Amino acid sequence: MSDDKPITPPETPETPETEGGSPEQAAAPETEEKQPLSDEEKAAKIAEAKAKAAAKKKAAEDAEPKDPWEEKPVPPVHEDAADDPDAEALNAEMPGVVPAADRFAGEVTLTVPAGRIVEVCEFLKQDRAYTFLVDLTAVDWPEREEGRFDVIYWMHRFDDSKRLRLRAVVADEQPIASVVHIWKTANWMEREVYDLFGIVFEGHPGLERILTWEGFNGHPLRKDFPVEGIDTGAAIYPDVYPPGGGPPPEETEESEGGAP
Amino acid sequence: MSGPDQSLFDVEEMEINFGPQHPATHGVLRVKMKLDGEKIMEAKPIIGYLHRGTEKLFETMTFPQCLPHTDRMDYVAAATNNQGFCVTIEKLLGITIPPRAAYIRMILAELQRLASHLVWLATHAVDIGAITPFFYTFRERDAILDLFEEYCGARLTLNTMKIGGVPFDLPEGWLDRCSELVDGFNGHIDEYENLLTENRIWKKRTIDVGVISAEEAIEWGLTGPPLRGSGVKWDIRKVFPYDRYDEIDFEIPIGEKGDTYDRYLVRIEEMRQSVRILRQCLDRLPDGPQMARVPKVLRVKEAGMVYGSVEAPKGELGYFIVATEKATTPYRCRVRPPSFINLQALPAMVEGRLVADLMAVIGTLDIVLGEIDR
Numbered sequence: 264m265s266d267d268k269p270i271t272p273p274e275t276p277e278t279p280e281t282e283g284g285s286p287e288q289a290a291a292p293e294t295e296e297k298q299p300l301s302d303e304e305k306a307a308k309i310a311e312a313k314a315k316a317a318a319k320k321k322a323a324e325d326a327e328p329k330d331p332w333e334e335k336p337v338p339p340v341h342e343d344a345a346d347d348p349d350a351e352a353l354n355a356e357m358p359g360v361v362p363a364a365d366r367f368a369g370e371v372t373l374t375v376p377a378g379r380i381v382e383v384c385e386f387l388k389q390d391r392a393y394t395f396l397v398d399l400t401a402v403d404w405p406e407r408e409e410g411r412f413d414v415i416y417w418m419h420r421f422d423d424s425k426r427l428r429l430r431a432v433v434a435d436e437q438p439i440a441s442v443v444h445i446w447k448t449a450n451w452m453e454r455e456v457y458d459l460f461g462i463v464f465e466g467h468p469g470l471e472r473i474l475t476w477e478g479f480n481g482h483p484l485r486k487d488f489p490v491e492g493i494d495t496g497a498a499i500y501p502d503v504y505p506p507g508g509g510p511p512p513e514e515t516e517e518s519e520g521g522a523p
Numbered sequence: 524m525s526g527p528d529q530s531l532f533d534v535e536e537m538e539i540n541f542g543p544q545h546p547a548t549h550g551v552l553r554v555k556m557k558l559d560g561e562k563i564m565e566a567k568p569i570i571g572y573l574h575r576g577t578e579k580l581f582e583t584m585t586f587p588q589c590l591p592h593t594d595r596m597d598y599v600a601a602a603t604n605n606q607g608f609c610v611t612i613e614k615l616l617g618i619t620i621p622p623r624a625a626y627i628r629m630i631l632a633e634l635q636r637l638a639s640h641l642v643w644l645a646t647h648a649v650d651i652g653a654i655t656p657f658f659y660t661f662r663e664r665d666a667i668l669d670l671f672e673e674y675c676g677a678r679l680t681l682n683t684m685k686i687g688g689v690p691f692d693l694p695e696g697w698l699d700r701c702s703e704l705v706d707g708f709n710g711h712i713d714e715y716e717n718l719l720t721e722n723r724i725w726k727k728r729t730i731d732v733g734v735i736s737a738e739e740a741i742e743w744g745l746t747g748p749p750l751r752g753s754g755v756k757w758d759i760r761k762v763f764p765y766d767r768y769d770e771i772d773f774e775i776p777i778g779e780k781g782d783t784y785d786r787y788l789v790r791i792e793e794m795r796q797s798v799r800i801l802r803q804c805l806d807r808l809p810d811g812p813q814m815a816r817v818p819k820v821l822r823v824k825e826a827g828m829v830y831g832s833v834e835a836p837k838g839e840l841g842y843f844i845v846a847t848e849k850a851t852t853p854y855r856c857r858v859r860p861p862s863f864i865n866l867q868a869l870p871a872m873v874e875g876r877l878v879a880d881l882m883a884v885i886g887t888l889d890i891v892l893g894e895i896d897r
Binding site for chain 1: 570571574576578579580582583614615616617618619620621624687688741742743744755757762763812815816817818823824825827828829830839841843845854855857859863864867896897
């Protein structure tokens with residue numbers, strides 16, 4: 264790098280800005296050398312190129328249009344969905360409750376504050392006929408400032424077969440209100456989210472672990488939980504295994520009584 | 524206080540454990556019950572014995588690598604699991620599959636539906652005490668599995684679809700053999716119906732057992748035959764057609780009362796409709812490629828979340844996928860398993876009834892524990 268430096272400074276004063284007329288003079292001989300063509304020839308060339316392009320275009324039009332499966336995939340894009348009737352109805356009923364509405368691959372996602380989830384869901388079920396809760400789940404974003412978890416509600420309306428997604432952001436250790444009294448089906452879904460993510464649903468009739476067992480140490484679907492799992496011996500047999508890990512190796516070799 | 528000594532007739536609630544190792548639980552379902560004599564006062568399903576962390580595993584794998592793992596959720600209907608995942612990823616990546624691929628997928632999915640319903644019928648009937656249908660249904664199921672084996676080499680965990688189409692074209696002569704099976708199938712369904720539909724014992728064990736109204740069914744989020752048995756005309760194949768189901772002519776059978784017998788009739792009729800769909804698919808199977816032109820590395824363009832669902836034999840099987848920008852793996856892949864959500868209604872359907880009805884209700888819900896626990 265240091266070798267290049269002495270070369271560059273002498274070049275810089277010769278830039279067009281510093282010496283007004285010289286660039287044109289310098290440029291003129293170059294263009295003449297490179298372009299002996301007159302304007303007519305130039306025009307002819309341009310016309311030729313244009314005709315070529317047109318022919319190509321025509322050929323492409325004449326040929327059968329390519330089938331969509333032969334073409335490159337067309338991924339969906341995000342659009343603003345503030346014009347969605349449900350978003351409008353929600354904002355009219357509870358001003359400012361839907362700060363962001365997004366449409367992606369034909370699916371509408373409304374972001375709502377976690378604290379108002381119950382009133383929003385009640386309104387959607389009673390006034391907007393979303394009688395069917397299809398799914399309730401969560402997504403973990405450990406590094407996000409806004410809040411660690413997205414709780415996702417995905418509901419269905421039978422009248423016109425429309426589906427709507429709600430997204431509520433909760434921070435780590437921040438509880439969210441349960442919607443079991445609105446849709447009974449949310450019961451096990453919330454238990455599953457509690458089990459696998461550790462999000463507490465306030466007002467749930469029996470918030471217990473569902474896929475792992477009571478006493479399991481950790482929430483497996485959190486991003487910081489190791490994929491290969493943890494040693495759960497301590498949790499299953501607290502009287503045999505010391506808390507915080509499995510049995511020490513030397514004890515198992517002797518194994519008097521051992522693991523049940 | 525006069526009268527007989529009450530302690531001789533001490534009525535005490537008994538707590539009893541049903542499963543997880545019991546043949547009538549269709550896997551490792553455990554139901555903790557409080558009984559008053561033979562009457563179920565409280566039933567609490569306990570699940571999770573087969574939890575393998577499939578959703579966590581999905582986060583570590585590329586999209587095509589996830590596919591074999593979907594087989595292992597509802598292991599008696601692997602093809603529809605594959606179909607659900609492929610449909611969702613195609614939605615996320617914007618892939619359109621060629622018509623031949625869509626038709627082959629529909630053929631495989633409907634064969635799988637037949638195979639799954641045959642397993643349901645066999646085990647449901649055995650649970651209630653009719654052992655003969657088992658031998659009949661497994662005969663046809665084996666013929667279907669033979670077709671699968673010929674097509675993709677596997678009988679149970681098929682891994683028979685690819686994102687963008689299907690991995691192979693149909694082998695030579697496969698269509699004829701499939702056609703032969705399909706043509707004879709309605710006759711086989713008649714055989715099962717001869718054994719059960721008007722059977723007095725069958726009717727006594729199923730009519731008015733496990734009743735659930737349409738409103739309740741929607742409240743509990745039931746999908747598939749349990750929802751249709753209650754009289755809700757709702758099928759993903761009609762409501763949100765995927766592949767080429769919109770080109771196919773078929774009916775959605777529904778029940779009236781929402782009892783076990785209605786659900787039985789719904790599934791039997793669904794099998795006839797599957798035969799009808801298969802017939803149309805086989806007749807109209809278009810020519811052309813069986814795979815779309817997809818990039819070698821499947822990469823998401825924009826971060827986003829999509830949900831795709833198919834009508835699996837058990838109900839609505841949905842995949843909810845969150846992907847980050849330029850990702851080749853799902854950031855989060857949630858599976859909406861129909862069995863998991865249908866099983867939730869079990870207490871509502873059996874409480875106040877006899878223990879023997881529990882077998883009928885578990886059978887009629889058609890659960891697969893591999894899908895419930897994932």
